Amino acid sequence: MAPLAPHVSVIVRTRNEERTVERALSALLYQTVVPEIIVVDSGSEDRTVKIARSLCDRVIEISPAEFTYGRALNIGARAATASIHFALSAHCFPERADWVERSLAHYQRSDVAATNGIDAFADRSPVREPFFQNAAHARSNPFWGFSNHASSWRADVWMEFPFDEDIDYAEDREWSWRVLDAGWVIVFDPALWVDRSHAWRGGAVDLYNRQRSATAALGTFAELPPYGVQDCVREWWSGFPRDRDAAWGGFPPDGRSPLFHRLNYRRIAGLAGKYVGHRLARRRGHPA
Secondary structure, eight states: OOOOOOSEEEEEEESSOTTTHHHHHHHHHTSSSOOEEEEEESOOOSSHHHHHHTTSSEEEEOOGGGOOHHHHHHHHHHHOOSSEEEEEETTOOOOOTTHHHHHHHGGGSTTEEEEEEOSBOTTSOBOOSOEEEOHHHHHHOTTSSOOTTEEEEEHHHHHHSOOOSSOSSOHHHHHHHHHHHTTOEEEEEGGGOOOOGGGGOSOHHHHHHHHHHHHHHHTTTSOOOOOOHHHHHHHHHHOOOSSSTTSSSSOOOTTOOHHHHHHOHHHHHHHHHHHHHHHHHHHHOOOO
């Protein structure tokens, strides 16, 4: 008798993640529902691949020239054998042992296409219970929404709506808009939140480039709200992050003074990148 296919498959994208990949993969192995683990590596030059091979079911190696976020996910999804796919960044670590199991429970609703963790709405108010997003809500604020740092989706939905392989950033947000426009909903559950502050471990220049590229990418498919110099200054002066993920570098905001946030050079770099990304998006024009 052929072995049963796993309930879930997790796709982990890596490149030079030797410092974090073992912790990320180990967190998956200790889940109450242990998944099939597929690592898609895009040219690591450190020990990432060696570490991954000892902890995952399959490693797929692609060249750095082939890599886009969407292409790596599509490659992993094509290799996955389960009916529910997960994505987890190699620098992210689910703290709950039932992270996979809790995500699966949401698929009892037939209209749920995907799940995500979130701890705050766009206005920084806390998310206290699962929130079911539709297309209208997604378009109301393109900066808030689905993120593939720690997510899941139905395999049959992905087959109909694969990720865009040409977009530089925001492949997750672009995918979610297409799916939501087709009538599906996406669940944002605070219990599924996975911190991604480790993603911002680079310097200020790296953060500036990330925020510029991500904002410009959003502008290729979304009508971005105005964001001029005054808006940028206003956000710098008073729009302080309430969680570590948004704190431009993983600095916990609890107990931090307004002066700290105003002088945080990494936060300033991120806001500058957002401003320049807006200008790039306006020059390119939003597609009709």
